[in-house]
Amino acid sequence: MPQPESRTGGAVDPVLFEVIRNALVEATEEMSVTLQRTAYSTNIKTRLDYSCAFVDADGRMIAQAFCQPAHLVTIGRLVPRAVAEYEAEHGEGTLGPGDGLLVNDPHRQASHLNDVFLIAPFFHEGALVGYVANCCHHVDVGGGAPASIGAFREIYQEGIILPVVKLFDRGHLVDDVLKLMLANVRAKKEVAGDLRAQHAANEIGLRRLSALWERYGTATLGSYMERMIGYSEQRLRAELAELPRGEFAAEGCLDDDGITGEPVRLKVRIRFDGATARFDFTGTDPQRAAPMNCNLTQCFTACVYVLKCLVDPDIPLNEGFYRPIEVVAPEGSAVNVKPPAGVVGGWEVAMRLCDIMFRALADPMPERVPAGTKGMICHVGFGGEDPATGEYYCFLETLAGGYGGRHDADGPDAVQTHIQNTQNAPIEETELNYPVRIHEYSLVPDSEGAGRQRGGLALCREYEFVGHEPTFTTLADRARFPAHGLHGGDDGKVASYGLISGGEARDLGSKATVQLATGDRVRIETAGGGGFGPAHERDPEDVLRDAREGKISRARAREAYGVAIKPGEWAVDLAETRRLRRSPGR
Template sequence: MDQLIDYTRERTLAELAKLPKGEFTATGVVDNDGFTDEPVQLQVRVAIDDEGVLFDLTGCDPQRRAPVNSTYSQTFAACAYVLKCLIDQDVPVNAGFYEQVRLVAPEGTVVNCTAPSPVVGGWETQVRLTDIILRALHPALPDKIPAATKGTMCQVGFGGTDPRTGQLYSYYETMAGGYGGRSTKDGPDAVQCHGQNTENAPIEEIEINYPLRIDRYELIEDSEGAGQHRGGLGLRRDYRFIDHEVSFTVLSDRDRWGPEGLAGGQAGGKARYILDPEGQHVELGSKTTIALAADTIFSYRTCGGGGHGPPHQRDPQAVAEDVREGKVSAERARVAYGVVIDSSTGQVDQAATEARRREMAGNGL
């Protein structure tokens, strides 16, 4: 074991020596903490020198009364994850690797809270922090860094009394969302991001085991962040609770600001949390608990990933394929990407596309 740790240490240090030297900074926010409407401010400084990589989070907000506080271990995990993303993927992960994660996270802040701070939503801060650290490193590693991902755990929890058995039940899952566009590829649609390892819960399994129906489960058209390489699409899941009342909790984010684009890409579509989408259509916040009457529908819609690169540089054929697959509307193709689709054939109208893109260039789009 000692030999393996020594080997890992040597490999990790050799990989870190390849990274560009310098200091890199970025800021960002969690939309709110759920108790107040004030954004949670996050500030990152990454210093790469001959000793390795230092993650300095001095300047992040003081810990909150609400449950968006990250523990030191959660924050350390975010930094370790980023470091692992930057080095050769066959480097083992053990003490020889973790020794190189140098972290400054002041006590009493949202990235290193002290007891008895609420932490159930600390993952919201931790996952967002990962995106911000990566964005800070974009000037140093432009080909490796994606645009912002969904950047939220997208937590869902509900419970009630099963009318079929009279037994209490509870349910919890985390929803997928869009990944950020990359320098050479689109962001994947509807995936877990940045260290999240929860799997998709199939509709059939949910409906067999719980007294509810999933009315809709689908990708959200036009939710991608437009870019030369677009962000991934967000996901929609509509829950209908049959013959019983439930307590429904959303612990998520991104309903105020969508995931940021990169290198000229646009932000991904914002998340939405909608009560009774076919009737009252009440938009709720990203951190809420609500009592739902029997047969009520709750529509949970996650955000899309940010786009990478200018949208007008996207391959028109890739845009046309997205339109044919129902991922991007023809109108959005024209407005965001400057690609005009012939409605009779579904193909790119070359002349109209060239004219539209000239118009966009003239307007600085």
């Protein structure tokens, strides 16, 4: 393993290097714990849809808590832009101790409007050292539907747009900014509480960093942070030298853009030359007047994530990791959107990019690349007047699905995939705090892509609303294009989104906003993961186990895997299985 080098000629103490590196990460981890424990909304305190980081005075990412892969790049790209914009307007050096900048504008390279960033400068002995920052997905930021998700044509319909503004001035809350934001959102209590939790997290980060700087001083810490960046770059370039060289291409489609019904085509060409990684999205569809676009930061995040999965996981993630990566994304395309297009579905786009990039690398790297996954964030949001309190409420969650089968393992069932690391909202907490009943929360049998290593099963969630008439939105995908199988494996089952009203069921599609009547139910079945390798090569005992656990039916065991299970008992009929697997077409 390469050792950290000194670019300034000084000696590097490897023990001190690790102490400082981990101390910086732990400062962000303590920010993370503080944010979780002081937040109000389920989406943050339970589902953990947030991230915390430390950025140096030059705007370079130094350390980040283990939270959301979707925010791997966003904070590092946003902070220097936000600070530069604020100081260009108000004067260089106008930020001081206790200040806090608020921003969520995707066209300033944040993510979507729900992701609200709070940035605080860190000073030591009067000198600017860096910034602590966090990002939280707020349960509502206004817009055309509760939870601020939906098929909107322009970003102006998606919610309140926050340019770079001060929420805290020398430690004091700027009440007018908070009032303006709360006047534009539905879930006022949750949003106000979560903003204060973001401030508390930054304050803890500043305290921990202050203690670290008091102990080691700016000279030592500055030198070692420089070496940390160089070390990550050095390690990544060493890993790139071991990856297959060449160009690898793939493409795929989102179901539709949410407005026209036309699929959104995404293309990528990846080049590894032994020292750099180039991701070229030329040929991707132009941006739409619709929500299914992502900005360059979200696109870059997907590329960083994919590369991180292919190399040694021990490489620290900081500015040095980004240096060998080049992203070509034509401006005005669905992966590098220009205003005023919508971006609320941007993470849905970035998630699908991960699947497509892995598909491009499936042949040169079969032992490292999984089959297709649920391939979407799968946003679900609803809100209305709570019949018990008379107050307006909002709820948002994202639903899990099947992961792809891998070279040596099945795909996990009902998990969040790729850049998504949120947890599922527990039924008990959801029903306790919101006027909804969860009638079913289960795996979807026979939803896996069959294979030597099968794909993971999809998730079913069925909601019923009693005593009021809420608005319900899905912003998701995978209803038309399934998770792909690899190396002879089958595709997974597509997702379905249905409304059950008055005893009749109808399809909603993957992107819809509907007004519900009392007693209506919404049933969502997410997508299953793709299979890896031919299904007839799967161990019959593994097929039997899946059938016995209710994950697949006896009929599917026979038809998809060529495994016959004896009637009335849980045992493989070996003779019939051999016959089935010798039959033409297997």
